[in-house]
Structures are given as C-alpha cells and as structure tokens.
Amino acid sequence: MNKNTNKKASPNLFNLVQRFSVPLMFILICAVCIPLSGLSANMLINEIVTRMGRNAFLILSLLIPIMAGMGLNFGMTLGAMAAEIALIFVSDWQIVGIPGMVLAAFISIPISVLLGIFCGKILNEAKGREMITSYIMSFFINGIYQLVVLYLMGSVIPIKHGSIKLPRGYGIRNTVSLLSMRQKLDNLLAIQVAGVKIPVLTFIIIALLCLFIVWFSKTKLGQDMRAVGQDMEVARDAGINVERTRIISIVMSTVLAGFGMIIYLQNMGNIATYSAHSQIGMFCIAALLVGGASVDRASIGNVFLGVILFHTMFIVAPKAGAAITGDSMIGEYFRVFVSYAVITLALVMYETNKRRAKSAAGQQLQAAQDAEEAAGKEKA
Amino acid sequence: MTKDKFKAALKSFGLPRLIIAGFLLLLLIMAPFVGADLPTQISNIINRFSWNGILVLAMVPMVHSGCGLNFGLPLGIISGLLGATLSIEFGFTGPLSFLAAVVIATPFALILGALYGWLLNKIKGGEMMIATYVGFSSVSLMCMMWLILPYHSPNMVWGLSGKGLRTTISLEGYYIGALAKIGQINIGAISIPTGTLLFFALLAFAIWAFLHTKTGTAMTAVGSNPAFARAAGINVDKIRMLSVIMSTWLAAIGILVYEQGFGFIQLYMAPFYMALPAVSAILIGGASVNKATIMNVIVGTILFQGIVTMTPTVMNNMIHMDMSEVIRIIASMGMILFALTRKTEAAK
Amino acid sequence: MKNKRQLLFRVGAILIILAICAVMFVIGRGHTVYFDNKETSYNGQTIEPFYKVTVTVGNQKPSKLSKGDRGMADIMGQKLTMTLEITDKEGDQPHAHKVSMSVPYNMDGIMINIPALMQGLPQDAYMSEFIIETPDTGSTDEEIVTDEFDMGGDM
Numbered sequence: 026m027n028k029n030t031n032k033k034a035s036p037n038l039f040n041l042v043q044r045f046s047v048p049l050m051f052i053l054i055c056a057v058c059i060p061l062s063g064l065s066a067n068m069l070i071n072e073i074v075t076r077m078g079r080n081a082f083l084i085l086s087l088l089i090p091i092m093a094g095m096g097l098n099f100g101m102t103l104g105a106m107a108a109e110i111a112l113i114f115v116s117d118w119q120i121v122g123i124p125g126m127v128l129a130a131f132i133s134i135p136i137s138v139l140l141g142i143f144c145g146k147i148l149n150e151a152k153g154r155e156m157i158t159s160y161i162m163s164f165f166i167n168g169i170y171q172l173v174v175l176y177l178m179g180s181v182i183p184i185k186h187g188s189i190k191l192p193r194g195y196g197i198r199n200t201v202s203l204l205s206m207r208q209k210l211d212n213l214l215a216i217q218v219a220g221v222k223i224p225v226l227t228f229i230i231i232a233l234l235c236l237f238i239v240w241f242s243k244t245k246l247g248q249d250m251r252a253v254g255q256d257m258e259v260a261r262d263a264g265i266n267v268e269r270t271r272i273i274s275i276v277m278s279t280v281l282a283g284f285g286m287i288i289y290l291q292n293m294g295n296i297a298t299y300s301a302h303s304q305i306g307m308f309c310i311a312a313l314l315v316g317g318a319s320v321d322r323a324s325i326g327n328v329f330l331g332v333i334l335f336h337t338m339f340i341v342a343p344k345a346g347a348a349i350t351g352d353s354m355i356g357e358y359f360r361v362f363v364s365y366a367v368i369t370l371a372l373v374m375y376e377t378n379k380r381r382a383k384s385a386a387g388q389q390l391q392a393a394q395d396a397e398e399a400a401g402k403e404k405a
Numbered sequence: 406m407t408k409d410k411f412k413a414a415l416k417s418f419g420l421p422r423l424i425i426a427g428f429l430l431l432l433l434i435m436a437p438f439v440g441a442d443l444p445t446q447i448s449n450i451i452n453r454f455s456w457n458g459i460l461v462l463a464m465v466p467m468v469h470s471g472c473g474l475n476f477g478l479p480l481g482i483i484s485g486l487l488g489a490t491l492s493i494e495f496g497f498t499g500p501l502s503f504l505a506a507v508v509i510a511t512p513f514a515l516i517l518g519a520l521y522g523w524l525l526n527k528i529k530g531g532e533m534m535i536a537t538y539v540g541f542s543s544v545s546l547m548c549m550m551w552l553i554l555p556y557h558s559p560n561m562v563w564g565l566s567g568k569g570l571r572t573t574i575s576l577e578g579y580y581i582g583a584l585a586k587i588g589q590i591n592i593g594a595i596s597i598p599t600g601t602l603l604f605f606a607l608l609a610f611a612i613w614a615f616l617h618t619k620t621g622t623a624m625t626a627v628g629s630n631p632a633f634a635r636a637a638g639i640n641v642d643k644i645r646m647l648s649v650i651m652s653t654w655l656a657a658i659g660i661l662v663y664e665q666g667f668g669f670i671q672l673y674m675a676p677f678y679m680a681l682p683a684v685s686a687i688l689i690g691g692a693s694v695n696k697a698t699i700m701n702v703i704v705g706t707i708l709f710q711g712i713v714t715m716t717p718t719v720m721n722n723m724i725h726m727d728m729s730e731v732i733r734i735i736a737s738m739g740m741i742l743f744a745l746t747r748k749t750e751a752a753k
Numbered sequence: 754m755k756n757k758r759q760l761l762f763r764v765g766a767i768l769i770i771l772a773i774c775a776v777m778f779v780i781g782r783g784h785t786v787y788f789d790n791k792e793t794s795y796n797g798q799t800i801e802p803f804y805k806v807t808v809t810v811g812n813q814k815p816s817k818l819s820k821g822d823r824g825m826a827d828i829m830g831q832k833l834t835m836t837l838e839i840t841d842k843e844g845d846q847p848h849a850h851k852v853s854m855s856v857p858y859n860m861d862g863i864m865i866n867i868p869a870l871m872q873g874l875p876q877d878a879y880m881s882e883f884i885i886e887t888p889d890t891g892s893t894d895e896e897i898v899t900d901e902f903d904m905g906g907d908m
C-alpha cells in the first residue's frame with residue numbers, strides 16, 4: 026500500500042520514459058524507415074489493417090497467463106498446432122467457408138484443452154521458470170505434432186485427399202491449401218474506406234474477445250487469477266486453488282490461441298504445415314512487448330499499439346534496408362534481430378525490476394524491524 | 406521395502422532418462438538383426454562424440470556456479486565463428502589455421518563472455534530465459550554482420566557479388582581434420598580420431614582439475630548455496646562471471662573442433678538452436694539444472710549421439726520410415742522439460 | 754443438487770456444440786460441380802448437346818459452354834441452384850431455366866450433363882462422380898521442410 030502511494034506521488038518523467046522506452050524506440054525506428062521504404066501511405070495503412078485483423082486475436086490470447094503471473098506464454102504455439110490439425114481435418118472433409126472455420130474451431134477446442142492441461146500441469150511443476158519451460162514445451166509438442174502429422178496422418182488417422190497427403194501415402198504435404206476458406210471471414214461484411222479494405226467481421230470478433238477479457242478479469246475466477254499472479258502464497262492462504270487457477274489460465278490461452286490461429290490462417294489462405302506455428306509465438310510476444318507491455322503487466326491497449334508499431338516495422342524494414350544497403354536480406358535479418366532484441370530487453374527489464382522491488386521490500390522490512398526494535402527498547 | 410528403494414532409485418534417475426537409455430539399448434540390440442552395419446555405427450558414434458563433446462562440456466561451468474543450463478551457447482559459438490572466418494581471412498591455411506582460429510576466437514569469447522556474465526549477474530533467477538534470448542539476439546545480429554563486415558577471401562564470400570559471407574564455407578585446405586588426423590587409428594571400418602579425443606580429454610581434465618582448485622570449489626559453493634558462499638566471503642558475482650566466461654570460451658573452442666570434424670563452417674541461422682542438443686545431451690548424461698560432472702558430459706554425449714546415429718538406420722531398416730528427426734526432438738525436449746520440472750532444483 | 758445441475762449444464766453444452774458441428778458438416782460441405790455440354794447416351798438413346806449454354810451459380814462468374822465444353826463452379830452445402838440460359842440451335846433465342854437439385858454428400862466432384870438433365874432423365878443419367886487425378890508433382894516424394902524447429906541438422 027505504502028509503495029503504491031509513493032509511486033503515484035512521483036510520476037516523474039524519467040520513470041515514464043523508461044516504462045515506454047520500447048514503444049518510443051519503435052516510433053523512432055518507424056519514423057526513420059517509413060520515408061526510406063518508399064511505400065505509399067495507402068499501401069502501408071492497408072497492410073497494417075490486414076495484419077491487425079490477422080494477428081490481434083492471437084496476441085490477445087497472451088493476456089490471460091500474464092494476468093495469472095505466468096509470464097509470456099510461449100506455449101501459445103500449442104494452440105496454433107491444435108488449430109492446424111483441426112484445419113487439416115476440415116479441409117480433408119471438404120467443409121468450406123465459414124462453416125469450415127466454425128467446425129475447425131470446435132475441433133481445435135478439445136485438442137487445445139488437452140494440450141493446455143498438460144502444459145499447465147508441467148508449468149505448475151516448474152514455478153518460477155514458467156517462461157523457459159513453456160518455451161521448451163513448444164518444442165516438445167512440436168515433436169509430437171510432427172509425429173502425428175508426418176507419420177500418423179494417412180497411415181493411422183484417415184486422410185482421404187491426395188491434394189493434402191504426401192505421394193508416399195502417409196504424412197501431410199508442406200502446404201495445405203485453404204483456398205476454400207481464404208479470407209471468407211475477412212470479406213464478409215468488409216467495407217472499403219478510402220481505398221483501405223476493413224475486415225469488419227474479423228474486427229467485431231476481436232472486439233468481442235476484448236470485451237470478454239475485460240468481463241473475465243472482473244469475474245471471481247479473473248480476480249483469483251490476479252491474486253495468484255500477485256502472490257501465490259497469499260492467494261493460497263485466501264483459499265484459492267492456485268494450481269487449478271494457473272492451469273485454467275493456460276488452457277484458456279491455448280484455446281484462444283487456437284481460434285486466433287484459425288483467423289490468421291484463413292487470412293493467409295494456406296497452411297505451411299511444418300512451419301506456420303513455429304514463429305507465431307515469437308512474433309506475437311514481440312508485438313505485445315513493443316506495445317509497451319511487460320512480463321507481468323499487459324493490457325488490451327498494448328496489444329493494438331504493439332500490432333501497429335511492430336508490423337509497421339516489419340513491413341518497412343526490408344524495403345528500408347534495401348534502400349540503405351542495396352541488399353534486402355539485411356532488412357529481413359534486421360527485423361528478426363529487432364524482434365529478439367525487444368524480447369531480450371523486456372525480459373532483462375522485468376528481472377531487474379523484480380530484483381529491485383525485492384531488495385526494496387527487504388529494506389522496508391528491515392527498516393520496520395529496526396523501528397519496532399527501537400520502539401521496544403524505548404518502552405523498556 | 407525393496408520396491409520402495411527401487412522406486413526411489415527410479416525417481417532419482419528419472420523416467421525420461423530411463424526411457425532414453427532403454428531405447429538406445431534396444432537400438433543396439435536390434436541393429437544386427439535389421440542388418441545395420443555395427444562397426445560403421447560405432448565409428449560414427451565415436452566421431453560424433455569427438456565433434457560435439459566440447460560443446461557439451463561448455464555447459465559445466467555455468468551449471469556449477471548456479472547460472473543454470475547455458476541456453477546462451479550461441480554467443481560462444483559466434484566467437485568461434487569469428488575466429489574461424491578471421492583466421493581464413495588473414496590467410497592462414499592448413500592445420501595452422503585451426504591454431505590461429507583458436508587464438509583469434511579467444512579475445513572475442515572473453516569480451517562477449519564478460520558482457521554476458523555481467524548481464525546474467527543483473528538478472529539472477531531468470532538466467533535461462535534471458536540466456537536463450539541473448540543467444541537468439543546475437544545470432545540474428547551476426548546474420549547482418551556476416552553480410553556487412555568487409556570480408557574479402559574468395560573462398561568465403563559469395564562469388565557473384567564478391568561480398569557477404571556464404572552460408573556454408575568448406576574447410577578444404579584449411580583446418581579440416583586438423584585434430585582428427587593426429588594419430589588417427591583405422592581398424593577395419595572403425596576409424597578413431599585420436600587427436601580430437603585427446604583434445605577433448607585435455608579440456609575435460611582441465612575443467613575437472615579447475616573444479617578442484619580453490620576457485621573451483623568456490624564456484625560449486627556459489628552454485629549450491631549463494632547465501633552461504635557470500636557469508637564465507639566469496640565474491641559471488643565475480644565467480645559467476647568467471648564461469649560464464651569459461652562456458653563461452655569453451656563454446657567457441659567447441660564449435661571450432663566441431664567444424665574441423667564436420668568440414669564446414671556454418672554461418673547465419675546455423676548456430677540458432679545449437680544450444681538445445683548440447684543442453685539435452687548433458688541432461689541425458691545425468692546432469693540436472695544445478696549439478697553436472699565431467700562424467701555426465703561423456704555419458705550424455707555418447708547416449709545422445711548414439712541415438713542420433715542409430716535411429717535413422719535402424720528405423721529405416723525396420724519399418725521403412727525415417728522417424729529419427731521426430732524421435733530426437735521428442736527425446737531431447739522431453740529430457741529438458743523433465744529437468745526443468747525438478748522441484749528440489751528450483752529452489753534458489 | 755448443485756453438482757447435478759452443473760453436470761446437466763455441461764452435458765447440455767456439449768450436446769449443443771455437437772449439434773452445431775453436425776450442422777456445419779451439412780451446410781459447409783463443399784463440392785465442385787462440373788457442367789458438361791457434351792453428347793451422351795442413356796439406354797441406347799443418344800442425347801445431342803445444345804448449341805450454347807450459359808451456367809450461372811450464385812454470384813460466381815457464369816461459364817459459357819459451346820458444344821463439347823466443360824465448366825465448373827464451387828458450391829457450399831447440399832443444394833445446387835443454377836440458372837441455365839440455353840440456346841438450342843444457332844440463331845435461336847436463348848431460353849432461361851432455373852434448376853435446383855440436391856447433391857450427394859459423399860461426392861467431392863460432381864459432373865452434370867446438361868443436355869441429359871434438360872431431357873428430364875433420372876439422376877444417374879446426368880450426374881456422375883468426377884474424380885480428380887492427384888496432381889503428381891513429378892518427383893516421387895516431396896522434401897519435408899520442418900524449418901525453424903529444425904535443430905540445425907546436427908548438433
């Protein structure tokens with residue numbers, strides 16, 4: 026309580042700049058790169074709107090585990106893999122268009138829930154190192170995913186169509202076409218504003234998810250999650266089932282990530298079977314952090330600011346890099362580097378702040394003890 | 406009673422480790438029946454062991470000082486790559502270029518290691534995640550650098566544009582087999598790279614001996630109980646920094662030894678995930694997040710490389726499906742997951 | 754009591770989800786319909802193709818079929834509704850027909866012979882399954898690229 030009032034009393038400029046250092050840095054990068062890239066404003070806005078529709082849902086799925094104090098959920102890849110499996114089935118059954126997406130979403134739920142429970146249980150065994158564990162988890166499940174998709178599908182799990190299956194008779198091809206679903210969601214109710222296509226329905230779905238997250242954070246379960254995120258021991262003493270709450274938060278995140286991946290893939294129009302999910306976690310987390318979120322605090326605003334800034338950088342960097350050095354590869358490596366650097370920076374800032382807070386708390390405790398002792402002596 | 410004992414032993418050994426060891430044993434038994442050529446297999450395992458041993462050894466110092474598994478191995482690998490490319494750029498050839506590469510890589514490893522150690526001292530408790538991302542950031546930064554840096558050696562740059570390093574550089578005429586060819590023994594199909602094995606043994610012995618010096622025991626103390634170590638007057642930060650520098654340097658040397666065996670320098674994204682096999686190898690060998698011995702390194706590397714070489718042939722001959730890649734991912738990641746979930750080691 | 758209600762609620766929810774899934778299976782089933790304006794025979798009777806047929810399905814691009822041509826359209830769900838503009842002989846005025854039919858669930862590709870359809874013959878005369886040859890990419894097997902999660906091929 027005391028600490029809070031202190032913080033509010035001195036909102037000095039330095040702290041503010043430090044908190045928003047990453048978004049500020051990105052605004053600078055974008056400001057330099059946009060003119061160099063030579064992209065027209067119309068094209069740029071079009072791209073950003075498209076990418077907003079494509080990625081926002083995925084990034085929003087990261088918010089709930091942050092609320093529960095489990096850090097950045099690198100395990101969101103699990104949901105993405107569940108969605109891909111569901112979509113492979115749906116395309117094999119030739120269910121097309123929006124019904125196909127709805128069906129894929131429902132099929133992805135049980136897979137996501139199972140993976141989420143598994144992930145949550147493992148993370149409960151690895152308290153304090155959730156992020157690295159969820160990160161390794163994404164690799165582990167990727168191994169299982171490859172086992173299922175590359176060897177079991179077609180041999181054990183029936184897959185009918187030769188356009189999906191590898192010529193050798195089992196395993197799925199490198200790309201599975203989603204032409205029958207391509208941008209069906211985006212184009213329904215889409216409107217053109219000054220040459221910019223706005224996928225209204227996709228945005229409505231994203232808005233609904235935002236409302237859900239706001240509503241959820243006010244429910245009993247949401248409050249429990251916050252409490253667990255603040256201090257597990259205190260939450261346990263208050264009668265909250267900490268383990269269960271944490272598992273639920275991971276399950277919700279995984280399921281939402283699965284839905285997000287379906288939206289993402291319907292926009293792309295095909296599934297890169299063995300690589301679509303691999304970078305998703307990294308880019309979503311980088312985007313969220315660019316929006317000013319930290320490992321233990323993230324809001325819906327961070328998501329949208331992050332999408333805009335991160336993807337602007339993503340679009341203009343290769344072009345700007347080519348303009349400066351004459352080699353477009355440099356720009357591509359640059360944006361990968363920036364993504365990783367942002368995550369590194371955010372992790373370092375989080376850990377140093379945590380240590381500082383810890384030592385401050387220790388000092389406070391020490392001071393309180395000293396004062397008590399002094400008071401005790403005076404009494405004596 | 407014995408059942409409980411057995412259970413306890415199983416628990417300490419770990420189910421994943423048991424499965425992996427059993428799996429390898431099964432592969433070895435199956436190999437002759439499915440017509441795999443055992444001598445070639447064994448020769449492969451020995452060679453791969455000699456290539457990779459030092460990269461796995463690089464885990465030991467940081468585990469000892471309590472910095473956890475060195476997921477930031479790519480940083481050290483980058484130092485090694487700088488040494489390798491600069492050695493060629495400066496015109497060294499033959500086995501001498503290996504020595505030059507080691508000499509040039511060393512200052513890079515020391516400086517980068519010191520920076521890395523300084524960073525890890527600032528974020529005690531979150532080392533592994535940050536190490537991972539330090540590795541990634543440095544690899545992607547170097548991707549740009551390999552393109553930009555003014556390398557000119559025609560054997561390394563892209564032929565057409567005359568600038569920017571190639572993704573793979575052949576070591577033919579440079580230090581290919583620089584160590585392996587020293588006293589190489591050939592018995593039938595089995596060839597033993599004596600020089601590389603001796604070099605590994607030398608470094609492993611050096612680390613073992615170091616861990617028994619005063620500084621070495623201090624390092625172990627810092628790892629097992631930092632508060633106690635601090636009370637005993639040990640400069641915790643300094644010891645941790647030293648361990649990180651050692652790990653980074655070993656990684657730099659490790660990648661050079663790997664290259665002399667493999668025959669190529671791999672640049673750009675190649676070092677990206679190199680930490681993961683090394684991490685899982687030492688864990689398979691019996692190490693944990695805060696405990697690792699030289700024996701763990703040796704056993705782990707043999708087991709890991711055994712699986713890597715044996716699975717493709719045995720699997721292919723048996724069921725005509727090459728599932729080795731998938732099995733390797735599941736086995737090694739499962740092992741890391743298991744190690745991360747051990748409660749006793751989570752205590753800081 | 755509370756547990757029982759909760760259970761009931763859960764079973765209900767699962768049933769609703771399953772029902773939605775079932776509906777999606779039906780309304781979302783995609784078919785590719787191929788239209789033939791070709792000569793065909795049925796019970797020894799030869800059916801001549803029309804001079805020209807224009808087939809329109811939904812808002813998809815109409816396919817104009819001369820004698821011996823084939824067109825195609827994608828449909829969703831179990832009902833095919835199309836507008837046919839038929840010109841019997843050269844110089845004739847085209848006459849329009851609206852045709853609706855249900856299509857078999859199990860067929861991915863459905864071939865419809867329009868002259869046979871307009872003759873009012875039974876379904877097996879004008880409708881047949883069209884099986885697409887698996888596009889052979891030339892090589893016997895496709896190289897699988899597992900990309901970023903690949904562990905560098907080696908250590």
